[in-house]
Amino acid sequence: MSEATRKRPDLRGWVVPGVLLLLWWLATAQEWVDTRLVASPAAVLEEAWQAAASGELWQGLAASLGRNLSGFALGSLAGLAFGGLLGLSRLAERLVGPTFHALKQIALFAWIPLLSAWFGFGEPAKVAFIALAVFYPVALNSFEGIRATRHELLEVARVLGLTPAQRLLRLVLPSAAPAIFTGLHLGLIYAWLATLGAEYFFSAGPGIGNTMIDGREHFEMDQVIYGLLVVGSVGLLLNRLAAWIEARALAWRTGGR
Amino acid sequence: MSTLQASHPFQAFPARPWPGLARALRRVAAGGAALLLPALLLVVWQVAVERHWVSAQILPPPSRVLETFGELWASGDLWFQLSISLQRVLIGSLIGGALGLLLGLAMGLSRQAEAYLLPLFQALSQVPVLGWIPLLMMLVGIDEALKYLVIAKAVLVPLTLNTFSGIRSIPPSYLEVARVYRLGLLLRLRRVILPAVLPSIFTGVRFALTKGWIALVTVELLASSEGIGYLMVDGRQMFQLDLVIVAMLVIGLVGLVLDQGLALVETRLQRWQRQAF
Numbered sequence: 250m251s252e253a254t255r256k257r258p259d260l261r262g263w264v265v266p267g268v269l270l271l272l273w274w275l276a277t278a279q280e281w282v283d284t285r286l287v288a289s290p291a292a293v294l295e296e297a298w299q300a301a302a303s304g305e306l307w308q309g310l311a312a313s314l315g316r317n318l319s320g321f322a323l324g325s326l327a328g329l330a331f332g333g334l335l336g337l338s339r340l341a342e343r344l345v346g347p348t349f350h351a352l353k354q355i356a357l358f359a360w361i362p363l364l365s366a367w368f369g370f371g372e373p374a375k376v377a378f379i380a381l382a383v384f385y386p387v388a389l390n391s392f393e394g395i396r397a398t399r400h401e402l403l404e405v406a407r408v409l410g411l412t413p414a415q416r417l418l419r420l421v422l423p424s425a426a427p428a429i430f431t432g433l434h435l436g437l438i439y440a441w442l443a444t445l446g447a448e449y450f451f452s453a454g455p456g457i458g459n460t461m462i463d464g465r466e467h468f469e470m471d472q473v474i475y476g477l478l479v480v481g482s483v484g485l486l487l488n489r490l491a492a493w494i495e496a497r498a499l500a501w502r503t504g505g506r
Numbered sequence: 507m508s509t510l511q512a513s514h515p516f517q518a519f520p521a522r523p524w525p526g527l528a529r530a531l532r533r534v535a536a537g538g539a540a541l542l543l544p545a546l547l548l549v550v551w552q553v554a555v556e557r558h559w560v561s562a563q564i565l566p567p568p569s570r571v572l573e574t575f576g577e578l579w580a581s582g583d584l585w586f587q588l589s590i591s592l593q594r595v596l597i598g599s600l601i602g603g604a605l606g607l608l609l610g611l612a613m614g615l616s617r618q619a620e621a622y623l624l625p626l627f628q629a630l631s632q633v634p635v636l637g638w639i640p641l642l643m644m645l646v647g648i649d650e651a652l653k654y655l656v657i658a659k660a661v662l663v664p665l666t667l668n669t670f671s672g673i674r675s676i677p678p679s680y681l682e683v684a685r686v687y688r689l690g691l692l693l694r695l696r697r698v699i700l701p702a703v704l705p706s707i708f709t710g711v712r713f714a715l716t717k718g719w720i721a722l723v724t725v726e727l728l729a730s731s732e733g734i735g736y737l738m739v740d741g742r743q744m745f746q747l748d749l750v751i752v753a754m755l756v757i758g759l760v761g762l763v764l765d766q767g768l769a770l771v772e773t774r775l776q777r778w779q780r781q782a783f
Contacts, residue, residue, distance in 0.1 A: 344542060358724045473644060
């Protein structure tokens with residue numbers, strides 16, 4: 250492949266989605282399927298347009314993102330503190346580590362019935378669930394990142410007589426930063442998944458997950474597909490955002506020296 | 507552990523007598539430390555409920571959870587629900603696994619297939635399984651087909667990716683040798699490609715089954731009248747949290763057994779691979 254052809258964007262990736270879209274459109278336009286049950290692409294666009302124009306979309310998004318971020322903040326702070334403690338203290342690791350690793354085995358969604366018994370079905374339960382989803386990857390990655398600090402560096406620190414606080418700020422945290430950011434990045438992805446789950450399982454309210462569940466209950470497929478598109482795009486955007494912040498925050502490691 | 511030894515200034519000194527005994531003691535101590543917190547928690551939990559600091563409804567005492575577990579086990583109910591769940595995971599994984607393997611092989615072996623399919627695959631796999639559930643419910647209903655599809659989707663993604671990247675990371679020299687010998691596609695697959703990607707596929711299987719199990723729990727919580735997830739929903743609706751906790755423990759245990767069991771097979775497999783080359 251020459252330089253010129255490589256520069257051109259590869260359009261082959263669009264062929265299959267295009268064909269599928271065309272089939273979907275044909276199937277509904279030619280009424281191969283019952284159009285009362287299966288929504289057409291136009292109906293989905295129409296639904297999305299109306300939701301955006303009436304403000305319903307933004308309300309739902311704001312509600313979902315709001316609980317997503319509060320859960321993320323709570324869970325990542327707790328995860329950082331917990332992972333840091335386990336990483337810095339062998340005693341804490343021996344005492345708490347095994348229990349932590351054992352509880353990690355329980356599938357995230359299996360916590361929902363218990364959480365609903367403890368926190369009810371409202372906003373606190375949703376945020377608690379999202380926080381739990383974020384807690385595990387953040388705690389695990391910060392723990393492993395801190396534990397992976399190179400021994401030679403720690404010895405140099407000891408020789409130089411750094412205080413524990415200096416050692417933490419100058420040495421341990423910078424060296425663990427990539428792992429911690431990986432944990433936060435994973436946490437952000439999990440948080441969005443958990444937001445969706447929380448909206449499905451807990452009580453009704455504003456939120457993009459509720460839009461989809463409502464759509465299913467009233468058998469409005471256009472609403473469900475539009476919700477799916479929004480969920481996918483937000484997930485993608487959050488992912489990109491996290492990658493961008495990660496690259497920015499860790500830029501000092503590769504350049505600028 | 508190695509820090510202590512490495513930073514010890516007098517490495518040449520004879521080691522402590524009875525190194526084996528010391529190690530055994532340390533292991534016992536570590537095991538004791540690991541169990542200390544759970545034991546303490548259980549005791550506090552039990553006492554707290556017995557003294558009515560918290561209601562047994564909100565937090566059923568460990569003794570009650572154990573009792574419920576015993577009852578469910580004895581009545582065969584636990585096995586019944588678990589076998590339904592496991593059967594669903596098996597069927598869904600077979601569907602998703604077969605498709606994932608084919609898709610991964612196709613994209614790995616053919617640059618054309620990769621160019622046509624990979625972008626769509628990546629876009630679709632970005633949307634979590636959970637997002638697909640409402641749409642799938644409308645298309646196939648809430649019966650067994652829904653469970654198989656959800657599990658199949660969860661299994662398909664990691665298996666496809668692992669197969670694909672496994673093929674792409676085969677050292678080019680192997681393929682060159684195959685070309686020199688003018689091996690046909692089938693022979694090339696059997697003698698060169700499959701043996702080289704097997705470990706990577708197996709790692710994919712391990713991830714995939716764990717994902718499939720998690721997806722099963724999710725879908726059973728949402729729509730099911732049988733299975734281990736349903737057991738939790740049922741327990742929650744009757745506010746029998748002991749039942750919920752038993753189900754949680756079983757879910758965790760099955761996840762652990764799946765993961766660790768497959769990890770064991772994986773190490774065996776890797777040993778075979780190392781010996782083979």
